[in-house]
Amino acid sequence: MKSFHLVVFLVFVSLFSLGCDNDLGGFTKGDKTLSLTTFNMNLTDDLPLYEERSKKIETVLLEADSDIVCIQGVFTSDDVKEVKKTLNEKGYGVNHSITDNKEPEIIPPSCSQNDLAPVMSCYMSNCLTEDADPTCVVTNCWGEMLALPAECRNCLLGEGIGGITGDITDLLGNCTQENEIIYENDGRNGVILATKLHFESGVYKLEKLSSTGTLQVAVAAVISDESKEGLGDIHVICTGLSKEKEEYEGINESWAQEQLLQVQEIMDLAQSKDVDLTVVMGDLQGNVEGGENILENNPGPISLFEADGWYDPYFDVDEDDHIECTVCPDNPMSQAKKESVPDHIIFNTKTNLEFFSERVFLNRFTLVDEENKTTKKYSISDHYGIRTVVTKTDR
Numbered sequence: 001m002k003s004f005h006l007v008v009f010l011v012f013v014s015l016f017s018l019g020c021d022n023d024l025g026g027f028t029k030g031d032k033t034l035s036l037t038t039f040n041m042n043l044t045d046d047l048p049l050y051e052e053r054s055k056k057i058e059t060v061l062l063e064a065d066s067d068i069v070c071i072q073g074v075f076t077s078d079d080v081k082e083v084k085k086t087l088n089e090k091g092y093g094v095n096h097s098i099t100d101n102k103e104p105e106i107i108p109p110s111c112s113q114n115d116l117a118p119v120m121s122c123y124m125s126n127c128l129t130e131d132a133d134p135t136c137v138v139t140n141c142w143g144e145m146l147a148l149p150a151e152c153r154n155c156l157l158g159e160g161i162g163g164i165t166g167d168i169t170d171l172l173g174n175c176t177q178e179n180e181i182i183y184e185n186d187g188r189n190g191v192i193l194a195t196k197l198h199f200e201s202g203v204y205k206l207e208k209l210s211s212t213g214t215l216q217v218a219v220a221a222v223i224s225d226e227s228k229e230g231l232g233d234i235h236v237i238c239t240g241l242s243k244e245k246e247e248y249e250g251i252n253e254s255w256a257q258e259q260l261l262q263v264q265e266i267m268d269l270a271q272s273k274d275v276d277l278t279v280v281m282g283d284l285q286g287n288v289e290g291g292e293n294i295l296e297n298n299p300g301p302i303s304l305f306e307a308d309g310w311y312d313p314y315f316d317v318d319e320d321d322h323i324e325c326t327v328c329p330d331n332p333m334s335q336a337k338k339e340s341v342p343d344h345i346i347f348n349t350k351t352n353l354e355f356f357s358e359r360v361f362l363n364r365f366t367l368v369d370e371e372n373k374t375t376k377k378y379s380i381s382d383h384y385g386i387r388t389v390v391t392k393t394d395r
Contacts, residue, residue: 039385070238212250232276
């Protein structure tokens with residue numbers, strides 16, 4: 001009986017193989033199928049063993065086989081060259097737009113002179129006498145302070161109430177000055193968009209996002225219907241959001257506020273093209289709860305996308321299903337204590353589309369210390385990647 005079952009199984013497998021010549025989870029490869037991959041390589045000094053990790057770029061990227069690949073976290077010119085070379089050899093056209101601080105970006109003043117006029121009038125009327133208490137401006141002008149625009153008031157209170165005692169003219173001056181935005185990595189953005197397809201007019205759009213620390217950008221392009229006849233025109237956006245680090249020192253009140261502003265800027269960019277399908281891919285710095293194992297982790301950014309109708313196929317699972325993490329405790333480069341999926345490939349619609357998603361770019365290397373007779377495991381990044389295949393259906 002077992003032999004009979006085996007024969008039937010083998011016949012089924014052979015018939016299935018004849019009907020499907022790919023490994024895309026049952027999808028038919030052709031003009032109506034598009035594959036996309038996102039991967040945050042995080043080739044920075046934020047993680048140890050930078051030089052060793054950098055040497056593994058070619059080894060890891062040899063796995064890339066999607067129509068479109070979105071890479072983040074590649075900043076040095078040598079690393080960018082290696083990524084380009086490796087992907088070029090695999091048939092990709094590669095776009096990396098260099099950004100720098102040659103034309104400084106300016107933070108506008110938090111307060112205008114008109115904003116501060118009532119506070120200054122109160123201060124000069126009550127707090128310039130020889131016997132004025134150092135807390136005079138707080139005790140006498142608090143109503144005027146509370147009436148200020150929020151951004152101006154927050155600037156004045158940036159040092160706490162103790163910072164607005166005594167002579168406050170310097171503080172008022174600081175809040176009326178423009179400041180230059182200085183980005184990390186000399187202003188380089190680290191985003192690389194690669195494709196095996198034809199982008200409309202060969203044009204890529206680089207959109208700077210409101211950023212603190214590392215400059216975040218969205219690199220966007222439209223795949224014309226000529227490349228994927230049957231799917232229609234497709235707007236692809238490769239991006240990433242600001243990563244929360246130390247105390248926030250930007251102009252958007254907090255890291256959370258900055259991330260939400262970036263999401264809104266990305267959605268505005270997405271709406272700038274009248275196309276059949278729009279895809280956003282990259283590290284969105286958090287996830288909603290999903291499956292039986294992924295807990296909520298900084299859900300604000302992805303929740304804002306979902307509230308706007310965006311669809312994340314990687315999280316379209318039953319509550320008792322297991323979702324593969326992309327930032328994982330078992331990754332030797334990760335300090336994560338719980339599994340999470342900050343990396344996403346999301347779509348503005350799922351109508352008449354089928355999806356297959358999987359985790360990719362799993363990698364593990366061994367560093368051998370001959371002198372001390374020790375070994376150490378490492379990966380190229382503290383992230384793994386995600387690959388999604390989308391197929392147009394007739395339903």
